Amino acid sequence: DADVTQTPRNRITKTGKRIMLECSQTKGHDRMYWYRQDPGLGLRLIYYSFDVKDINKGEISDGYSVSRQAQAKFSLSLESAIPNQTALYFCATSVREGADTQYFGPGTRLTVL
Amino acid sequence: AQSVTQPDIHITVSEGASLELRCNYSYGATPYLFWYVQSPGQGLQLLLKYFSGDTLVQGIKGFEAEFKRSQSSFNLRKPSVHWSDAAEYFCAVRSGGYNKLIFGAGTRLAVHP
Numbered sequence: 310d311a312d313v314t315q316t317p318r319n320r321i322t323k324t325g326k327r328i329m330l331e332c333s334q335t336k337g338h339d340r341m342y343w344y345r346q347d348p349g350l351g352l353r354l355i356y357y358s359f360d361v362k363d364i365n366k367g368e369i370s371d372g373y374s375v376s377r378q379a380q381a382k383f384s385l386s387l388e389s390a391i392p393n394q395t396a397l398y399f400c401a402t403s404v405r406e407g408a409d410t411q412y413f414g415p416g417t418r419l420t421v422l
Numbered sequence: 423a424q425s426v427t428q429p430d431i432h433i434t435v436s437e438g439a440s441l442e443l444r445c446n447y448s449y450g451a452t453p454y455l456f457w458y459v460q461s462p463g464q465g466l467q468l469l470l471k472y473f474s475g476d477t478l479v480q481g482i483k484g485f486e487a488e489f490k491r492s493q494s495s496f497n498l499r500k501p502s503v504h505w506s507d508a509a510e511y512f513c514a515v516r517s518g519g520y521n522k523l524i525f526g527a528g529t530r531l532a533v534h535p
Contacts, residue, residue, distance in 0.1 A: 313465075342522070349431070351512060351525035352466075367522065399465060409516060410456070411523060413466040 312336045313414035315400050321420045328387040330417050332400030339404060341383040342411065343367075343375060346397040355398075358383055390421040424449045424517050428526035435503050436534045443498040443529050445513030454516035455496040456523065457487055461509045469511075472496065483507070508533045 313334045322328050332341065339360050344352040344367075354367030356375040364377055372394060376384045387394055397418050401411040425448045435441055447453055454473040458466040470481025477489040487498045496513060510530045514523040 349527050351426075351527045352514075352523070353525075354522050357522060401466075409454070410468060410471060412468070413458075415465040 313400060313402055313412055315398075315414040315417050317417060318415065319418045321422065322390055323422050324391055326390050326421075328390050328419065330385045330398055330400075330419070332383045332385070332414060334381050334400075334402045334414075336402055336404070336412060337380075338402035338412075339380065340402060340409070341377065342401040342403070343373075343383070343385045344399045344401065345369065345394075346399060346416075352399060355385065387419075387421075390419075392421045395419060395421045424515055424524050426513050426515050426524055426526035428511075428513055428529050430529045431527070432530045432532070434532040434534060437505050438502050441498075441500045441503045441507070441531070443511050443513075443531070445496045445498065445526060446494050447496065447513070447515045448494065449515050453496075455487075455489060456514045456516070457481065457485070457496075457498050458512045458514065459483075459509045460512065460528075466512065469498070503531075503533055505533045505535060507531060 316331045342357040343355040346352045353369050355373050358364045358377045361377050374386045397416050399416050400414040403409050403411045427446045456471045457469040460466050469485050470479045472479045472489045479487050485500050510528045512528045513526045
């Protein structure tokens with residue numbers, strides 16, 4: 310969905326490096342999410358934010374941090390990357406409604422050597 | 423705890439054949455259920471969703487899904503598959519307390535000409 314953009318799309322880094330993945334949205338949604346996708350495991354939630362001042366840990370937050378700089382921007386950081394953080398990372402947004410449907414960005418493929 | 427099971431990791435069908443992808447969920451209350459599709463190199467696109475009303479839900483690209491409470495299932499169907507349907511399909515349930523999605527591991531669909 311072009312309304313949710315992620316940068317970079319691909320990144321290769323080394324163990325111990327600090328990495329930031331960025332997500333921007335033009336949908337005007339209050340809620341933003343970070344997921345990681347691993348083969349055979351589906352998507353798992355890392356962090357989520359219901360507004361600029363509300364940030365919450367998901368099921369696999371260890372080793373990650375986030376920043377909600379504005380309603381439209383939600384960044385994910387790996388303070389000291391390790392190889393098992395190699396994955397495909399997705400940002401998603403939603404607006405509070407009956408089903409709270411989430412809309413996903415194109416993903417960032419991160420490789421940690 | 424809520425969970426989603428997609429029993430079939432990989433399915434291969436011939437173009438023009440019918441398709442059914444299975445999804446079983448574990449959730450105490452009335453679930454909000456979703457099917458997403460991920461084409462190669464792309465993000466996740468919402469196919470359809472169910473949160474109330476008619477248990478047969480129509481989605482985009484000719485897909486439909488049927489919610490069966492007695493079987494805790496939300497299977498995805500398409501009467502005639504096209505080669506462009508080759509992708510990975512994810513079933514998800516919304517965890518009501520935190521508005522987060524719990525995903526199944528995905529089913530990869532291959533379409534033979």
